[in-house]
Amino acid sequence: MMRLSLVLALSLGAASAAGAAETLSGGSSTVTDAGREAYSRPSPALTPERLPEFFKGRGLFRQSWVIPPAEDIEIAGLGPLYNRISCAACHLKNARGKSPDGPDDDAGGLLIRLSVPGRSENGGPRPHPVYGDQLQNHGIPGVAEEGRVSIEYAEFAVTLADGETVSLRTPKIVLSDLRYGPLEGDVLMSARVGPAVYGLGLLEAASDETLLDLERRSKRDGIEGRVNRVWDAASGRVAIGRFGHKANVPNLPQQIAGAFLGDMGITSSLLPEENCTATQKDCRMAPSARRPELAPEQLDAVVLYVRSLAVPARRNPDDPEVVRGESLFREIGCNECHVETLQTGRFAPLPELSNQTIHPYTDLLVHDMGAELADGRPDFQAGPREWRTAPLWGIGLAASIAEHTTFLHDGRARNILEAVLWHGGEAAIVRDRVKGLGKSDRQALLRFLESL
Template sequence: MRRRLLIAACAAALFGVTPAALAPTALADDGILVSAQGRDAYSRPLPSLETGRGEAFRHGRSLFRQAWLLAPSAESAGLDGLGPLFNRLSCIACHVKNGRGEPPDGAGDVMRSTLLRLGLPGAGPHGEPAPHPVYGDQLNPDGIPGVPGEGKATLVWHEREETLAGGETVRLRRPEVLLRDLAYGPLGADVLTSVRLAPPVFGLGLLEAVPESAILALAAGNGGRPNMVWDVTKGASALGRFGLKANQPSLRQQNAGALAGDIGITSTLFPDEACTAAQTACRAAANPRRPELTDAQLDALTLYVQALAVPERRNADDPVVRAGGRLFADLGCASCHAPTLTTGPHALPELAGRTIHPYTDLLLHDLGDGLADGRPDFLATGREWRTPPLWGIGLAEPIAGRAFYLHDGRARTLGEAILWHGGQAQPARDAFRDLPPERRAELLAFIRSL
């Protein structure tokens, strides 16, 4: 790695080429994979990460785990500014162990690592969802002293039973949003809501390094669609690749948006507090010290997320797993969950020129009415979702003790998640349902090996 960086630095000095523009030829998985052993398998840095960037990685990790404080705070060391409205106190509170969240367990439970997006029919000036005029674009349940939280949301579950080939029965559940304690009155009959489970955050730097041309080439062949979204830094439309509907163009903007929306921490990208005109107490309590997050802090947090490594596969040579891999391709799952991509140039040289196996195309696909939230997001319709990466998914339950899948956490098993697929994925879903039990077990063993 040091030799590659030295070559890049010499080329930059001689020819005026920046190191970020120099992508090495495709490298093997060495340097980007870490051991799958231990409950911190989602939290380790790239093995190839240069020593000089280790301090920034550790700084970003502390910011990711930091519980933000009320401002002003003499003990905060620059980590104050919580709210006035917020969902949680830290990033790690939702992305526990850098993995996925979990939904409420019923009407008596609360949203801990799940949030409720809001909107109205129509779109904002750049194509983004039109916010609710009183509650904004998400429901934040908590406020700092003197500022009422917007309200509480939880889920009640409705189940139905489905019988698979061979006689196995599966209970599929779907959520219904239950609202209470709304501070500013009812949301209105035309409100659009979407339940969002916190997704895992490892491996995202490698996905950021996949060239746009490669993603668009996949769209030309598999029926997926790119989401074109607003890039705040560029002041222009750009390819979306992060977020459950691919509504963020970069990890820097994804991080800044989450800090602003979920914790109430402003930055140069999002300098305004999330207080609507009707929320007078929120506006009066807004921190005069803005932005609350410095650019250096945002850089460190972004590098941390970019440099989180991917856990290595397990049991890849097991005959059952190999048979499941063939089924994954034969049923058409690999059309959207693309097994192999190659990264291009990136500002973090360790990410450039890598052959990776994320099992995603980063594109939008219509998954049918069963998974529809009815809330458009830039070009994404209410039935479309970005294909989530599958790498590391088999560790979700061992790391957290239990796991939930899909955008709202309705699926309690990988089999349930497959059975909820509709729309473009309906043929693959039906084929999975009709497989003999032993073949379904092979497919699930393959997915758990990723």
């Protein structure tokens, strides 16, 4: 509690003393770039000796991996089953991933998590016995892909207090060409697009105590929020979750090793077994490039890359409309979950990120967001209606960097206003306040979000 009031006092002090400090969304890891590379810059705090490893990690993140056997063993290991051939294919420009426009659009950056009711031995979702924990829509030659994913949308209109209507689209997951038999019975599915990947080292550097303080702190309007407790594969213990849309992964090494394996079929020292279930015989027989396919230094480089990606600074924070929008954001109560200011702790893996005042606009907690946003699929202790508060820093550059503006865990929202109107559950009261705003106040709120 004491720690938190200190953080709040500090942030108020900073705001009144110098507006400039508020623009430093990522503390010393902030860049003033607002161009297309603004999500891809190394933190200015990174010691110069680390830059070669950062660029090596960047190369591997953008690398198109190849199917073994291949001459270049360094970049071989794709498959037997996989979703895409590079990290960047889903995390283009490190921005939020794009959802398909409709049933004929390739699923692009979207993937489907799968499970059956119950828990795995480490307390996580129980993988489907045949299809595993994620549907892979590609296979190497000789190994059938698992199936095809498409998304169908149904539109409905929401009317705001000033009479304006907004059309929202509800996604429906449609699986076809299932090559390992039908997915029958009680199968839980969750469609997800990639979150933005900049600033994540700072979120990893926020201490467990900070998250527990945020959980305990009293909030308005019946808002709660809790930490997810998940399995840490490296330590073999339960740990607080931070990454993934349900805060279902404890740290970046595990998130990234998980992505190499689950999304691309590339094994690592952390996750050394190929991603084939017992019944997927061709998958089990397919050759691996080497064991593990990703060398430990390669994993380290990608971890360093993602960990040290800087956060873009805010633009025009002193514009009167933006200032008014910022007040509305607080009055309405958006900041009960999208917490403006956090302090990073001591972070041994990358000391450059320690003790920073950051403005991520998230509490990293999971919240009940209502039945409409629910995926019905629990993930460790996050319930079927719960999602991690999405960080809002840098969101104003999404349109120009990503060249799309789809938001939320499955990209169903086509702009920021739609994303807000989808809020339900704990956020229903807050959402209704937005619906009740007049046009000019609504504009001001959006201008503020675009300034982040």
